[in-house]
Every structure is written in C-alpha cells, then in structure tokens.
Amino acid sequence: MLIQNTYGAGYQQNGTRLIIRENETRIERGMFADAGWIEKVVIKSPCIEIGMGAFHGCRNLKEVVIEGECSSIGVEAFKGCVGLRKFSAKQGIQKIGYAAFHGCILLESLEGIDRVEKLGAMSFYGCVKLGPVLTFNSCRSIEEGSFLECEDLVCLRIPGSCEFTISDGASYASYDVMHVDPGCTVERIEETFSKFMNPPFERLVECKAFGEMG
Numbered sequence: 001m002l003i004q005n006t007y008g009a010g011y012q013q014n015g016t017r018l019i020i021r022e023n024e025t026r027i028e029r030g031m032f033a034d035a036g037w038i039e040k041v042v043i044k045s046p047c048i049e050i051g052m053g054a055f056h057g058c059r060n061l062k063e064v065v066i067e068g069e070c071s072s073i074g075v076e077a078f079k080g081c082v083g084l085r086k087f088s089a090k091q092g093i094q095k096i097g098y099a100a101f102h103g104c105i106l107l108e109s110l111e112g113i114d115r116v117e118k119l120g121a122m123s124f125y126g127c128v129k130l131g132p133v134l135t136f137n138s139c140r141s142i143e144e145g146s147f148l149e150c151e152d153l154v155c156l157r158i159p160g161s162c163e164f165t166i167s168d169g170a171s172y173a174s175y176d177v178m179h180v181d182p183g184c185t186v187e188r189i190e191e192t193f194s195k196f197m198n199p200p201f202e203r204l205v206e207c208k209a210f211g212e213m214g
Contacts, residue, residue, distance in 0.1 A: 013037075016060075020045060027054045029074070036060055039083075043067060050077045052097070059083055066090065070112065073100045075120070080104075088112065096123045098143075105129065108152075114138075119146045128152060 010024035016039035020027065026049045032038060034057040041061065046068035055061060057080040064084070069091035078084060079102040087107065092115030099122040101107060108129040114137045121143040124130055131153035136142075147153055 016040065017042065020048070022046065025049065027051050029053060030056065033057055039063075041065070043070075046091075047071055050074055053077060053079070056080055062086070064088065066112070070094065073097055075099065076102065078104060082106065085109065092116070094118075096120055098122060099125060101125075101127055103127075110134075117141070119143060121145050122148065124150055126150075131155075133157060 010021045012019040012021065016037055018032070018035075018038050018041045020041070020043045022044045024043075024045050025047060029051040030053045031051065032055050033053050035055075036059060038055070038058050039060050039062050041055070041064045043064070043066040045066075047070075048066060048068065049071045050073045052074040053076045054074065055064075055078050056076050058078075059080070059082050061078075061081045062083050063086045064078075066089040070089040070093045072095040073093060075097040076099045077097065078087075079099050081101075081104050083106060084101075084104045085106045086109040087101075088109070089112030091112070093112045094116065095118045096113075096116055098120040100120065101124050102122055103126045104124075105126060105128055107124075107127045108131075110130065114135050116136065117138050118141040119139065122145045123143075125145055125148045127147075128149065128151040130147075130150050133155040134153065135157040147156070
C-alpha cells in the first residue's frame with residue numbers, strides 16, 4: 001500500500017514495514033516521528049540523508065536496513081527508539097549527528113559504522129547494549145559524550161591510517177580500552193581526555209601523539 005497521501009509517492013507501507021524507494025534521497029525532518037506502526041524500515045535508495053528527528057520516538061521500530069550508502073544521520077534522528085535492535089547501512093555511514101541514537105537501549109548490531117567519518121556529540125548516549133568492540137576505519141572526529149553510558153562497550157579501535165580529532169569529553173563513557181594503532185595521527189586531544197579513561201590513559205595506546213601528552 002502506498003502512503004503517498006501523507007508522505008509522498010516514494011514511501012510504501014507493507015504492514016508494519018516502511019519501504020523507502022530508490023528515487024528518494026532525503027527523509028525530511030520529523031517525517032515519521034512517533035509513528036508507532038513502524039517496526040522495520042527498508043531504504044532502497046543508493047544514497048540517503050536522514051533528517052533531524054526523522055524517526056524520533058518510534059518506540060516499536062526494531063530494525064533499519066539501508067541498502068545503499070547513508071550520507072548522514074541527522075540530529076536526534078532515532079532518539080527514543082527504545083525497541084531498535086539492529087541498524088544496517090550496507091554501504092556505510094558518513095556522518096552521525098548529535099544524539100542520533102540517544103536512548104536506543106536495545107541497539108546491539110550496527111553495520112556500517114566502521115566507515116563513519118564524524119561522530120556527533122552524544123550520538124550513542126545510553127545505548128547500553130552496543131558493543132563490545134567498535135572499529136572506525138575512516139573516522140576523523142569523535143565529539144563529546146559520544147558513548148556516554150554505553151555499558152557493554154569495552155573497546156574502541158582506531159586503525160593506524162586514521163587522522164582524527166577527539167573533542168573535550170569524548171571519553172565520557174564506560175568502555176575500558178581505547179586502542180589506537182601505531183602510526184595513527186591525532187590532530188588534537190584535549191587535556192581533559194585523559195581524566196576519564198579507565199584503566200589509566202597512558203597504558204591504553206601506542207600512538208606517538210598520545211604519548212607526547214606525558
């Protein structure tokens with residue numbers, strides 16, 4: 001069934017499944033906010049931008065599948081989706097905005113994050129099931145509070161080819177290890193970063209830029 005009268009011709013409802021067709025390149029701000037009928041979203045577009053609060057408060061949403069690339073996930077796009085367990089962007093995600101997955105307490109499977117270039121502040125705040133290991137192959141910026149209260153996350157892994165900035169307070173999380181491969185170039189690390197690491201900061205990495213903080 002097409003739901004074009006409400007949302008436009010590019011959107012199709014199949015029971016509790018929302019299908020977004022190939023010709024759509026952007027899901028507008030708040031378009032499906034608080035839509036309690038949605039349990040699964042399938043995005044067929046080769047490249048999609050998910051707008052601010054697009055699925056905010058969709059409490060029954062359990063799974064999102066993006067068959068192409070996701071250029072960006074907007075501010076609070078999935079905030080409060082307390083039933084969301086699986087998010088898959090098969091061709092990767094470029095940018096995740098402020099509090100995009102805030103409070104997604106059941107989220108444990110996240111495909112495509114390894115290609116993300118920027119993590120906004122509080123992006124995964126309260127995602128207590130996320131982890132145990134996340135790897136970032138292309139990340140250049142991790143903003144403050146990105147993994148705050150991610151209780152199951154024990155390791156963030158940054159390969160040696162990355163060049164990135166860690167903002168003040170980015171480590172306000174409960175993970176135990178941050179591993180940065182030798183050869184990684186860190187452009188800027190705030191002094192306060194070292195205060196929130198457990199175990200002690202100097203034991204965690206083999207990166208020259210970290211070591212120079214002394």
